[in-house]
Amino acid sequence: MIKTPFIIGLVFLFLFIGGYQHSNNFGTDKIHEVSDDLQPQQANSGSPLIWRYESEDQIYSVAISSDGEYIVAGQDLTNSKILFFNRTGRTPLWDYTTGNRVIDVAISANGTHIAAVSHDMNLYFFNKMSNVPVWVSSGNGGNHVAMSTDGTYIVASIGTRVYFFERTSASWLWQYRAPEVISSVDISSDGEFIVAGCQDDNIYLFNRSGQSLPDATPFRVYSTNCLVLEVSISSDGNYIAATNWDVSEGTSNVYLYEKSNSSPIWTYNLFNDNYIPKKCLKISSDGNYVLAGTHEKTLLLFNKTSSIPIWDYTHDGAWWEAVDISYDGSIFVGSNGGIIMLFEMPDLLPKWYYNVEWSIEDLDITPDGKNVVVGSGNHYVYFFSRNQSRSGPSINGFNTFLVCGLLGLISVMLVKIRIQLNK
DSSP: OOHHHHHHHHHHHHHHHHHHHHHHHHHTTOOEEOOTTOOTTOOOTTOSEEEEEEOSSOEEEEEEOTTSSEEEEEEOSTTOEEEEEETTOSSOSEEEEOSSOEEEEEEOTTSOEEEEEETTSEEEEEETTOSSOSEEEETSOSSEEEEOTTSSEEEEEETTEEEEEETTOSSOSEEEEOSSOEEEEEEOTTSSEEEEEETTSEEEEEETTOSSSSBOOOSEEEEOSSOEEEEEEOTTSSEEEEEEEETTTTEEEEEEEETTOSSOSEEEEEOTTOOOOTTOEEEOTTSSEEEEEOTTSEEEEEETTOSSOSEEEEOSSSOEEEEEEOTTSSEEEEEETTEEEEEETTOSSOSEEEEOSSOEEEEEEOTTSSEEEEEETTSEEEEEETTOOOSSOOHHHHHHHHHHHHHHHHHHHHHHHHHHHHO
């Protein structure tokens, strides 16, 4: 009569201890690592990785279609290629060699249309069915490219110029020459609004008509008082997120603007040489959330109504390298020191980690947050699924172990009491 509850109590106690230790292992940044025998198209057991593809050179830029069916990647200097995949990823469906590093890529929502800019100063436009460009616009691309959801409109920049295209022609519809280098461009889903960040401290907003042709006039100009690093526009074009950096003062700001007002809705300040690196600022498509990864290891999530972050996560590693966010802001992804992390609100910890053990150059997430594509400095394209859970029990799992442990302790105490009474 005494042995049975005593044994049950010990079992519960051991479950508690084991679960507590396993939970603590996750707290010390337990991650899914790439195994030595992992093949390019395979995933190790329990990993969020669906496949990885080893290319001939560093992968500098990536983009994924809205349904996750198609992926485009841009290769670096030595073997400068545009690579096009479907989601099986065993090998590219096709590739195309450019004259220099492929610096930025874009893809339409259904994966039919692909655009890429290269340091050979060209803008390339493809249909997914062929690696022969539909057209090449020479001298009109090289730094940044963005595309409307249906692939009808394309914006590209090179140096101080912004060019706006319709997919039917290699000739631009309008151009804008800024006083300084254009650092970032983005476009609304329907192509109606185009935003460009400039090193002259300003953000330029255009509408599709360009106001006047062929030399465009900005629809609105937002002044930030120091060089703009990154811009991101909501799907409907109503909200614009931006970040700047004052190198001499060691300060930086995150801004949220409304299309109709030149003054920001809010401003978030960073100090002590902290700033938001390139590719580390995104606004959700619905315009409700802004995601920013800082140079000082913290990932910040803002609501459009306030400059006070509603969520933050600090990883004791390097700075954030790239971030992206789902349509409604509920799922987001970031890379820090070669570690890719996927988060789901309202969880405070990542849903999963994955360490590529190399720098991350670019990443992109589907609007529904189900798939992530990553380009890295170790020559790989990585394709992930959101639906793998992190290693170890969740917080709810830990609570289960806590209950088991308490039951075990109660059982052992009851046994001791019965022994004392039998004496």
